[in-house]
Amino acid sequence: DLLDLDMNVLTDQYIAYLNSMSSLHLEIASEYLVELAILIEYKSKKLIPGTKDELEQESEEDIKSRLVRRLLEYQQFKEVSSDLLSMFEDRQKLMTRPVSSEVEQWAAPAEDQHYSGSPYELMKAMRRIMMRMQLARPMETKLTVKEISMEDRELEVRAKLDRLPSTFRFEALLDDVRDLPMFIATFLSVLDLARQRKLVFTVDDDDVIWFSRGDLYA
Known part of the structure; x- marks a missing residue:
């Protein structure tokens, strides 16, 4: 139990914990390093004769409680990391639906830009x-529903x-163009x-948007 460990043992475990974070390429927060500096100062003073009273005034229990809290946080971190790794391994066993050819065509980077x-x-x-x-303003006249095929609109644009x-x-x-749907169909075309x-x-x-013929226009 961390709460029952000697202060020296806790200090050694805390330093080992920081080393573990470093080996895992995890960023060590500044407050952890501050507490490490306090611990190093504490251990140094214990080795110097005549500083016992000074150490007692610094409240060893306060340092110990903070140290225990950090080590408990690390223990929780290890448990969560283990759970995430297990979930990742389970996900790797699942089959993933392949991407459709249409999606691949649109997702593929263009060889060059045409704009x-x-x-x-x-x-x-x-x-x-x-x-x-x-x-862009709301129309006050009665609206009628008119379906616009983008393929048909593209043919009309080609004729223009x-x-x-x-x-x-x-x-x-x-x-x-007399309404917003026709405007959008023209723009998408x-x-x-x-x-x-082709453009x-x-x-x-x-x-101002300017257009000219592209190298594949025919």
């Missing part, structure tokens, strides 16, 4: 376009590209074309 600017800049530019078109110059603004694709390297886009300092 200029951060995603934040792109979203900010899109928001400004929406505000300019007043699509044949009539546009080599470099054009995103707004050039929005002449037939051009992003998919950029992913296919290249950039965002300038005025939050």
Whole structure:
């Protein structure tokens, strides 16, 4: 029982505990090192003649209680570590469902980028376009549900590209857009074309999104 151990034995165990933490590459908190310094000072004074009264004034019981608390914490840490290791070993025995080919395709890093600017800049530019078109405001007219196929919208965008110059603004694709779902479908379509390297886009300092043909455009 740690509570019944001699102070010298506790000190030796505490130092061994710190060494164990170091060997496990665990960061040793500053308060542990402070208490180690106090213990070293305590042991040093015990070896010096004539310091018995001074040691008694420093309350050996206070140092001992703190030391016991730290060692009990370490004991709990070892128990939790053992439980985590057991859980990890059990998890390794389970079969994991393989990732689908679609997920691998989207997760794979691109060989090169087909855009200029951060995603934040792109979203900010899109928001400004929406505000300019007043699509972000609630509509007061009666709403009707209209399903929009992204595949169909992409075909419509491709048809528009044949009539546009080599470099054009995103707004050039929005002449037939009247509501937010159509705006989003158009935006996702051009992003998919950029992913296919059929379009290249950039965002300038005025939050204008510019597009041009990519090297796989045909």
